[in-house]
Amino acid sequence: MFRADAPHLEGMNDEQIAAIVAPVAPMKVLAGPGSGKTRVLVGRVTHLINELGVPPSHILCITFTNKAAREMRERLVASVGEENARQITAGTFHSVASRMLRKHVHLLDGYGRGNDFVIYDEADTKSIIRKIMVDVFMEDKKKADPALAKSRISAAKSAVDACVGMDGRRMARALCDTRPSLKRDPYIRDQFPRLYDEYEANLRSSNALDFDDLLSAAVALLRTSEEARLFYRQRWRHVLVDEFQDTSLSQYELIRALAAETARVFVVGDVDQAIYSWRGAEVANIRTKFDSDFAGAGTVLLTKNYRSTATIVKAAQAVIGESRDRSPLELDAVRPGGKDVAVVATEDEIEEADFAAREAARAARSGVPLKDIAVLYRTHSQSRPLEEAFIRAGVPHVVVGDTAFYTRKEIKDLVAYLRVLFNSRDTVSLQRIINTPPRKIGPGTLEKLEAWAAGLPWVDGMPQPLGMALLDRTWSTPDQDDLLPPAADMGLAAGAYKAVSGFVSVMRELGEAVEVSDPGALTEEVVRRIGFEEYVADMENGDERVGYVKELVSIASDPSAVESLDGVDGGGAAGGGDNGATKRKSTGHAGLGEFLEGISLLMSAETRSEDEGADAVKLMTLHAAKGLEFDTVLITGCEDELIPFKRGDASSDAAEHDEEVRLFYVGLTRAKRKLFLCRAFKRQRFGRTVYADPSPFLEVIRESLVGGKPPQARRAGMGINPAEDDANTDESPRRAALGSDSLAEHLRRTTGAKAATGGSPAFRKYAAGESGGYAKANAWKRRM
Numbered sequence: 001m002f003r004a005d006a007p008h009l010e011g012m013n014d015e016q017i018a019a020i021v022a023p024v025a026p027m028k029v030l031a032g033p034g035s036g037k038t039r040v041l042v043g044r045v046t047h048l049i050n051e052l053g054v055p056p057s058h059i060l061c062i063t064f065t066n067k068a069a070r071e072m073r074e075r076l077v078a079s080v081g082e083e084n085a086r087q088i089t090a091g092t093f094h095s096v097a098s099r100m101l102r103k104h105v106h107l108l109d110g111y112g113r114g115n116d117f118v119i120y121d122e123a124d125t126k127s128i129i130r131k132i133m134v135d136v137f138m139e140d141k142k143k144a145d146p147a148l149a150k151s152r153i154s155a156a157k158s159a160v161d162a163c164v165g166m167d168g169r170r171m172a173r174a175l176c177d178t179r180p181s182l183k184r185d186p187y188i189r190d191q192f193p194r195l196y197d198e199y200e201a202n203l204r205s206s207n208a209l210d211f212d213d214l215l216s217a218a219v220a221l222l223r224t225s226e227e228a229r230l231f232y233r234q235r236w237r238h239v240l241v242d243e244f245q246d247t248s249l250s251q252y253e254l255i256r257a258l259a260a261e262t263a264r265v266f267v268v269g270d271v272d273q274a275i276y277s278w279r280g281a282e283v284a285n286i287r288t289k290f291d292s293d294f295a296g297a298g299t300v301l302l303t304k305n306y307r308s309t310a311t312i313v314k315a316a317q318a319v320i321g322e323s324r325d326r327s328p329l330e331l332d333a334v335r336p337g338g339k340d341v342a343v344v345a346t347e348d349e350i351e352e353a354d355f356a357a358r359e360a361a362r363a364a365r366s367g368v369p370l371k372d373i374a375v376l377y378r379t380h381s382q383s384r385p386l387e388e389a390f391i392r393a394g395v396p397h398v399v400v401g402d403t404a405f406y407t408r409k410e411i412k413d414l415v416a417y418l419r420v421l422f423n424s425r426d427t428v429s430l431q432r433i434i435n436t437p438p439r440k441i442g443p444g445t446l447e448k449l450e451a452w453a454a455g456l457p458w459v460d461g462m463p464q465p466l467g468m469a470l471l472d473r474t475w476s477t478p479d480q481d482d483l484l485p486p487a488a489d490m491g492l493a494a495g496a497y498k499a500v501s502g503f504v505s506v507m508r509e510l511g512e513a514v515e516v517s518d519p520g521a522l523t524e525e526v527v528r529r530i531g532f533e534e535y536v537a538d539m540e541n542g543d544e545r546v547g548y549v550k551e552l553v554s555i556a557s558d559p560s561a562v563e564s565l566d567g568v569d570g571g572g573a574a575g576g577g578d579n580g581a582t583k584r585k586s587t588g589h590a591g592l593g594e595f596l597e598g599i600s601l602l603m604s605a606e607t608r609s610e611d612e613g614a615d616a617v618k619l620m621t622l623h624a625a626k627g628l629e630f631d632t633v634l635i636t637g638c639e640d641e642l643i644p645f646k647r648g649d650a651s652s653d654a655a656e657h658d659e660e661v662r663l664f665y666v667g668l669t670r671a672k673r674k675l676f677l678c679r680a681f682k683r684q685r686f687g688r689t690v691y692a693d694p695s696p697f698l699e700v701i702r703e704s705l706v707g708g709k710p711p712q713a714r715r716a717g718m719g720i721n722p723a724e725d726d727a728n729t730d731e732s733p734r735r736a737a738l739g740s741d742s743l744a745e746h747l748r749r750t751t752g753a754k755a756a757t758g759g760s761p762a763f764r765k766y767a768a769g770e771s772g773g774y775a776k777a778n779a780w781k782r783r784m
């Protein structure tokens, strides 16, 4: 039942329409990049609302990034109107789970978390682990490195669909089940269970969850609480998921718990774009599990690529052909191809970055909007020289997924104040701020305070966290304004006692401000009350730090600056308040909670919000580019061991190699019209100069586009003689355009070219076939 002329079906092909108007039943859409999966998902939501009369508040859309969620809502505004669009719930797995728990975590029996829980990011969890290593395992404070332990805890948690309440022994077993090689690891056998239990106890007493917990607690909530289950099943009668190939075990279980009985689930994905197995994503979810768990699931395949030109699609297909385990789906480009793929060689990462900035500027001059240009790279560390080059060239840019701001000391300090004000049980944050700015509460005093709190009566079956004892309690003593019990009871000397009282009094005053302020005003008040600007101004680079503090105040004042999820509470039959698409500033405890949640989710690799609104070139990792599209894409660092990436500590196995293939495939298929593949001869990595071979994928692409193996081309190490001044590439002498027909001609013209027309003398020597250029040049020759 549908109108073929409905606006959301306009221009769609038959398969796309079939998916959009399919009867309400479990449905899976499988298709390659750029084939309109996301567009179909939006079309489906429109169809549910406009044609089937489904109330928008009954729709839950899970997207991979907050940006995708926002885009979806924007598109829906056009098709179903603002009021309707506002009522659908659209967000990432983490943001949806977080909102569910915010409302219902108290229903999770024995979990010991209140609805004002905080979310601990990597740095917070590592600081807990470091403390356990030192206090419990007596490790040397300077040497204790929590990174491996954290990744083991996280791996254990992702190996179990809902680890809530499981103890360390069980988690160690779960970890070994997924990684049998760990079975004989004495660390896992002897230390891990205790470490895990201590870690959990810490989180619990701090009323905190880590990122893994968000998902497993939400699954556990739905499984164990009839009330929550009914609420959410009633609330979200239609569940749609984009990028389904990258769902993890607990994400999949969340969908199953929500949709199992109603079976109104619609997922889209592409196994060739699965790039998160290293973080626990399971391709089996889309390949087989979905069909077996959702009986009678229909499948629609899409095979036309609307995004990229034929040349780009051809290059991408050649690359994905390198994966051993790929989808049998073919992809036909709708858009014709031309000179769309270019390989660019530069001397080093600085020249590469300059090239990227110049090329972006050139594209912009020719009419491409800046935000339709992206520079992609394999590792975050590659962003620095690029950023610098863009600044030098004066080209507006934004580093997507850059959380550097939130990891700055002054920002973490200030956020820690807000967190303690929100949840006094947050021990990690309390430890951070109790003597910041310095107020004479040294480690000795802190230890005494902790001992004092540990001796207090337990609350809710747990020892009283220090923050609760200091900030939440009323102590009836006549002479101290009831702030604290007498110094002697706390085991403190007079000076320390005075210092602690001072801190407590400031925090209690600020606590009163929470209820009457929005997050911006509150942050400003904290800064003022603790003299924070004066404190950071005295530090190294003081002015800059003061600037960052002001920026946090302004972010806190602008509710749209940090993403939070709309719609969980909104409008519907079972819903309460009305969170809107047009965000309003929330005040009080709830507003503070929303703000802090937004910041926390930003720190989760998965939900990073992108500052994509600005008209600026996007710099981002290949992973972050998933699902997005740009007119012009430059992929930098197309060098062996970077693409495909080789970890320093281990040789990569075949499965890892395949994932690298898929990742590069994702990168290539982001480009609509123009794709540059950049490689440098040498690059600074891990603080040393690395001479690099070209990525083997470049040769695969070259062969697919021009065939054959011209000797001259192979000498240049990437299949292209880099010696041509292309008509529209005058600023980059070492580029070769790889249009499918133009390249053969290009090679013919350049065969025998004696010298490159740019670069250092060493480069020119090398390009001209003379020896003694780059040390690494010899290594290339050995490979030929």
Ligand code: ATP
Pocket: 011, 012, 013, 016, 031, 032, 033, 034, 035, 036, 037, 038, 039, 040, 270, 273, 306, 307, 626, 627, 628, 629, 669
């Ligand atoms: P990815 O796997 O990379 O996420 P996708 O399958 O989700 O890709 P979309 O982003 O939905 O693909 O679509 C890719 C581009 O093609 C978009 O610009 C979209 O608007 C366009 N497109 C999709 N279907 C059609 C169509 N039938 N007619 C014209 N353009 C289309």
Ligand code: MG
Pocket: 037, 038, 039, 242, 627
């Ligand atoms: Mg998509």
